[in-house]
Amino acid sequence: MKKFKIILSILVICFMFATIVACGNIEKPTSADTNKVEGSKTETAKAVKDDAIYYTIGMNINIPYWQDHKKGLEAAAAELGVKAVFTGENGNDAANQINIFEQVLAKKPAGILVSPIDPEGMIPAINKAIEAGVPVVCIDSDAPKSKRLTYFGTGNYEAGYAAADILAKAIGEKGEVGLLTIPGIFCLDERQRGFEQRIKDKYSNIKLVSVQNDEGDPTKAASVTSQMLQAKPNLVGLFGDDAASGVGAAAALREGNKLGKIKVVAFDKDSAVLDLVEQGSIEATMVQRTFTMSYYALKFLNDYNNKSVKMATDMKGINPLPQLVDTGIMVVDKESAKKFK
Missing domain, CATH: 3.40.50.2300 (Response regulator)
Incomplete structure (x- = not known):
């Protein structure tokens, strides 16, 4: 009887292993x-x-x-x-x-x-x-x-809120800062709203002095950043809340010999932004999932x-899905940039 139990146990384990292996076999997509x-x-x-x-x-x-x-x-x-x-x-x-x-x-x-x-x-x-x-x-x-x-x-409002804390720390919680964005796009408007609200609530010595439209184009971002630097010579920090702003802002700062002197917090993780973060030219970037x-x-x-x-009870016409799923944000700095390449 004891021998039978041992054999049965071995068979069960083998079956479980075979099942796990079979479930893990996922076919890759193919398409012309x-x-x-x-x-x-x-x-x-x-x-x-x-x-x-x-x-x-x-x-x-x-x-x-x-x-x-x-x-x-x-x-x-x-x-x-x-x-x-x-x-x-x-x-x-x-x-x-x-x-x-x-x-x-x-x-x-x-x-x-x-x-x-x-x-x-x-x-x-x-x-x-x-x-x-x-x-x-x-x-x-x-x-x-x-x-x-x-x-x-x-959660874009929360992301803008967090970006304000990161930039504030980088500039010693005082000074004039600017913002690059694309007005009228809901997710970016929410980031701007969160950024501005956090500064208003916590950082009385930080002043947002310029908000510029970069049109989602790195070249345009560089151009408006250069104009901002001329109009606001006391600028100490920049937040770029769209994917194109970080690279453009860095290009303008390099041209004006202010790269690293004016702190930049960017958004998203294209390779150029990650390189700039790793070099210390951009303080951090907010990476989405x-x-x-x-x-x-x-x-x-x-x-x-x-x-x-399904829902706990059958309620016809009721949406069973959650109203929203916040996938969160990851802050990538000089120490962690390599992990995202």
Whole structure:
């Protein structure tokens, strides 16, 4: 009997090991279209039609920031066995992004992930999709007044709030500072609001003396930073709350022989920014979990379609998803920059 128990135990362990190995085998996506991702057909996605496609609609999609979003989308699509397409507005033209959304909606997709440039302007399009039975999740930038199911992304007000603390420490909690941003984009407006509020609440000896529009372009960021330096010669710090601002600000400071003297806090983690942080030219950069946003947002959409997300009681017409998921922020400084390369 004892011998039988030992043999049985060995068989159970072998079965468990085989099961674990089998579950860990994930097929990589293959597609001729670099913007279309196809996963292997799996049981998870069987409730979604074979020809159904999920779409991600971004903004300013050619900047490095969106590469991790695409990787997250690819990984989730491969695991779920669904098709996904990454598209969007090449710049920050809100009207064109809405047109792209309408074109995607006409294709009757399985679902849409969108980063709205103009949340208010995007409301009718999002609501139209929801009413047509196409689920919509916001990523990166939210449209909280719309009928979107949920938001996956950074708590941008909190990120701006934290950036103020980092810059304040770098400049000794006193002096004049400037801000580079793109006005009218909800996520950036929230970062600016958090930054300004924190300075107002805690740092009475810090004064925000200039806010400039860099248009999401490093060249423009360099130009407006140079103008800021001339107009505000006592400037001691800069916060760039969009992905293009850090590199542009650093270029202008280098040209003006003030690199390292005027402290800079940037946003996001393209290679040029990380190099500048590692060199000590930029004090720190606020890094978002971009892969996580798209990866889990697509999984939530697919679960929603497959009715895999349930509530404690059956309440028809009630959205079972959380209203928002804050994916957090990581502060990258000189000591930690190498980890993100």
